[in-house]
Amino acid sequence: MTASSVRTVGLDLQESSEDTRRVVEAIEQDNDDVVVTQIPGLVKIQAPGQLVIRRETVESLLGRPWETHEFQLAIVSYYGHIAEWDDDEIVIKWDH
Amino acid sequence: MAKKLSMKKRYSALTRDLDWTPSYVDPEKVFPYTSFEGIKIHDWAKWEDPFRLTVDSYYKYQAEKDKRLYAVLDGFAQSQGHLSLSDAKYLNSMKLFLQGVTPLEYAAHRHFAFLARHYNGPGPRFAALCQSIDELRHTQTEIHTLSTYNKYYGGMHSWPSQFDRVWYLSVPKSFFDDAMSAGPFEFLIAISFSFEYLLTNLLFVPFMSGASFNGDLPSMTFGFSAQSDESRHMTLGLEAIKFLLEQDEANVPIIQAWIDKWFWRGYRLVALIAQMIDYMLPRKVMSWQESFELYFEEQMLNGLFKDLEFYGIKPPRHVEHAIAEKEILSHQVYWGLYSFSFAAAFTTTVPDAEHQDWLRAQYPGTFDKHYQPLWDKAAKIQADGGRFFFQGLPQLCQVCQIPMLFTEPGDSTTICQREREYQGERYHFCSDGCQWIFDREPEKYVQAWLPVHQIFQGNCGGPSVPEVLAWYGIQDGDGGEYVGSADHVDWERWHAAAPVRS
């Protein structure tokens, strides 16, 4: 295990809508050791090493079709690299 | 029925696959700007664009963001929201924002449009195109967000012309002009990386949180709306630096030098944010020191730069100086603005007792010792019927163009003076950082349009303060002391208990 794999990656999301709340729940479901903190207007999500957002999980919680591009409406900031963004998932982690 | 293309394939088909290699025009003539900086690119196709947004998705989601924002602005205006701020003096922060940041959004829009044409690779061209449209959107949404307040408060009426003339606005203006007059790769490191990634949270989070805490719903909502675009800009910045570092080892020292230059230039620029977050917000979010420690030291130095070590990139030159200043920066800069706000399009005032308590608690090592005495004296002068102002024009740093109010590293009682003679003429700098920047490219900085020098050359409307203010387009009610100002008087009047008409 290298030093970089224990570095925290993070996402800040807008705390504005019910839809975003389902996205947060999906992230909590699909990732281990997630820490979610609320500050006014923002949801801060942190995890060691990697964060994954899976379309299927979001859709199952939302009860409607959801494309990964819709994540644009929720994101405020992130730290780490966007390692993947395709039809099914978004992955954030550090490269080195 | 034909299967839909995957996001990856669709993105490629609609962006990169539309590119072609010129067959009858010399490529150097098609892309004349990308060689002179000495940056070597071997394979433009290696540029990664993780968001994979094609224009149809882009416009769909940007339009949705705009709709949501304008709905909030309408609601705020309809509900007389301008009366529900924490205090009218909060708006000085947004006057500074409109005057100093909005013009940079517009300049970024223009320059990214230029880059959308002039990068050789379709990946960065498309990324630059989206960013150009984003920045125009930011310009527009900032104007609409703040036009609500322009109806009722001073300082916001003439920011486009003021940006080109007013003394403190030459700080952001010269910063961006420096980037725009550099080559396309330096611009990418200066703005996409150093400004939109390294320093972005230090700029935006204080404004957005400050807005949220002080009842400024429009600015807060704008902030969130823009931040989702910023996540793409941050990605561009990070991709820019990785791409350039990975293309050729020879690029590494060039990139390092640009990081060193633009960290320092950006750091001096955000001194305006430091004073804003500690002094201009009636309801406090966090201190500059805390912001700097979280958003820069922790997230960048201990996060990003650890990542960049892989390429041989070191933390920026002079960063230890910035760290050493975190307990004094905001106080020095606000005292400077307090001293000169007779010539500004915002007001300043002595912090009240509660505010001073907060400053003392946030800065136990420095506030009581160095800055409380200044406020005590200013308060005494005010109690005696006067108002302290610096009755003259300040010495400006040749590079950052800020009045030379910064102090020697390790000795916050001594003004830092650095000097260089170049081709028989003297130039002064506020710090080792700015001097180092000058020494690298003196030919650029000798051309600086320094407001104080230009006033003395007679280029700013006349020799007297009223003539200069008229040339600046600053009117009564825009600047000076907050107590007794038009904003203050109006605020009190609007909130006075008044009988409801039957």
Added chain:
Amino acid sequence: MAVRAITETYDFPSRSRQELYGDDQLVHVLWKGNPLLCAAATFRAPRAMPFGEFLAGLIDPWAGSDPDYRPGAGRGWTLDGAAFDPSPEASLAELGVGHKSLLTFEA
């Protein structure tokens, strides 16, 4: 040239060179150890101006921003980093005060 430019040469005159001020020049003056005055002041003055006039006409009014300042109280002068003991009748030029020279004093 130090700067990397797209053109062969990149050579432009200073926007604040002395000739733009005619017979005048810029002089910076720093009141050392008084944080009330956040920075040095910059003045425009004729090169032929006697130091006494420069002091009384330009430095004193500015230093008087601090209500505790007494005109002429400045001592321990330096000029461009070296000790400076100006006679009031001598002109700035005669005293070696050049364009964008830095004077400092304590009071």
